[in-house]
Amino acid sequence: MRKFFVLFTLIISTCLVAGDNTDKTFIHALYTKTQLNHASYKLLRELTAQYPRRLAGSPGADGAVQWARRTMQQLGFDRVYLQEIKVPHWERGEAEACYVVFPDNHREKLSVLALGRSVPTPGGELLAPLYVAHDVDDIKKADPEAVKGRIVFFNAAFPDTFLQTMHGYGRAVQKRVWGPSEAARKGAVAVIIRSVTTAHDDAPHTGTLVYAGDAPKVPAAALGYLSADRLYEYWKRNKNIKVSLRINSRIFPDKTSYNVIGELTGRKHPEQIIAIGGHLDAWDVGEGAQDDGAGIVHSIGALALLKQAGYQPQNTIRAVCFMNEENGLRGGKAYARIAKEKKEKHIVAIESDAGGFTPRGFGYSGPEAGLKQLNEWLPLFPPFTIQAIRPSGGGADIGPLHKAMSTPVMSLIPDNQRYFDFHHSHKDVFSAVNRRELELGTASVAALLYLIDQYGLNNGVKHSASHP
Ligand SMILES: [Zn+2]
Incomplete structure (x- = not known):
């Protein structure tokens, strides 16, 4: 009996700290689904074909805002809305x-x-x-x-x-x-x-x-x-x-633009937010496919993937398409200001802004316990995908939130050897993004959102696990 109890305790604590086989199975299924559906790749094709030039203040950026809103509505997210901001308007x-x-x-x-x-x-x-x-x-x-x-x-x-x-x-x-x-x-x-x-x-x-x-x-x-x-x-x-x-070049007065936000509402703790984002704006050359169309479709795609897997989150999972990262950061600053005004409680904010290459790890800046927890989850990711947690993470758009509210922040780290071959040039086009690699990024983000939603981040025993 005692032996059984010890074994039982061991299983339970393993579940809470490191996840279990159910987690592993669910996560592997997420990866498989992305390689079957190619949903993020299709979204990226759409975004880059319809709005290749998306510098803040441009007609392309306006179109991309409407695209992001429409896309998240069509995917059936629980709530989709805009955050109004003023952006600088520079033209080449x-x-x-x-x-x-x-x-x-x-x-x-x-x-x-x-x-x-x-x-x-x-x-x-x-x-x-x-x-x-x-x-x-x-x-x-x-x-x-x-x-x-x-x-x-x-x-x-x-x-x-x-x-x-x-x-x-x-x-x-x-x-x-x-x-x-x-x-x-x-x-x-x-x-x-x-x-x-x-x-x-x-x-x-x-x-x-x-x-x-x-x-x-x-x-x-x-x-x-x-x-x-x-x-x-x-x-x-x-x-x-x-x-x-x-x-x-010409410089015009500031223009109105928007961050675009989509949410899956939490069942148990709708007021607790797990945010994942990228930036919707891009330079006026190329198509902004790696920078940062990939981050946008990782974010929207990860929520869509969880939803399609029938997963009902305990906390609110939020995709944020930030505006004006490239030449002003007005979207990131406004997001932090509004979060502070509304006293929003972010469990973590994650950014994908390093391209659509094979994911290798995550970066993390926050309390030490979170780092320990993330490292314990590493075996749950398929081999040769997420392999390391770097003890420093975040992103330009979520930097202001980290600063204003001490929110823990994370970044997706894809293989970055070729990223700066494309970055901010006419070579950053859809055809330079590999379908398999991009989809691995979406699956990695979805898996991370799932684990944080299940177990919390800072103390590992925040919630009781409730499997899909
Ligand atoms: Zn970028």
Whole structure:
């Protein structure tokens, strides 16, 4: 009897802490279902075909908002609604142009994209000699007399030694975000950067810059990797070359836009929320398929998958399509503000914004007990999918919520070796997303939502398990 009791206790505690075979079976069925239905892949095809250009303030972004609302309504979510926000409205205008101009006036075209938020070049074409800097730190040390009146060229490449490209990106992106204002402080008239990319081709990669309040706003653009190579070679041979830059961007007053939210209402604790999201906006080149169409269909797809599996959540599971992550983060900020005003209780907020590649793990920022719990669930995921929990996670859109309410936050971590080959360029298109890999992401997110809904996150015994 006693032996039996010990065994029974062991089974129960295993259930509560690490899940059991029912969990494992249910989770494996989620993975199988995604590979049969391809529902997320179909949604991504629809979104990218109908609204390939979704920069905040654009007609494409407006269309995508309506698409997300309609899609979640058609999938039969319990509640679908919009959160109104004001977003910045920047337009690229006519395609930009960049040439290297040799002393004999011969010109050679370089592959270029203006950075998001960049002001236009004054009077059309801007022609100036070059000042070559490696990275932002170098321009901070530069002699203003040597920089004045020149176009600063930040030549630093993506640091290849980081095995996690997300970490390399953190360093590589500094010149794009802060470079223009640091160069302007030294008297530069414009900035060009080597694109922030892991690809060695000639596709330029855009992305936002941030103008400091106390520096002149100078136009800024990114060169394709091979164009940057050529320009650097020409400059090494002849310091008298010039660069011609033309940017035709326009900045308009802020516009009204929306976060789009869909929910499966919790049966036991409707007031407790498990949120999963991505960002609906995307840069105005390519189709925003990896960044972040994948995150949008992971989020909507995971809720749809649980619903189709007949799963009735105990807590409210919420999909959030954030607006304006790329050039303002107004959606993420508004979401946090409203959550705080309404005193919403989030168990966790999860973001998928790293592409539609094979999922490898999750990142987590929150109380230590949650991390321990997540690690105990690892054996429940199919082999070669979710393998690790990184003790740091979150995402741009859920950062404000984490800050405002100390909400634990998580991120889906797909294999990210190729993500920055596509990111923010015309190569980020639907055809670059693999169907199987994308669907594995949806299944991984659904499995995580299920486990957190069943067992809670912080103490492991928050709810009694109630299996589907
Ligand atoms: Zn993104």
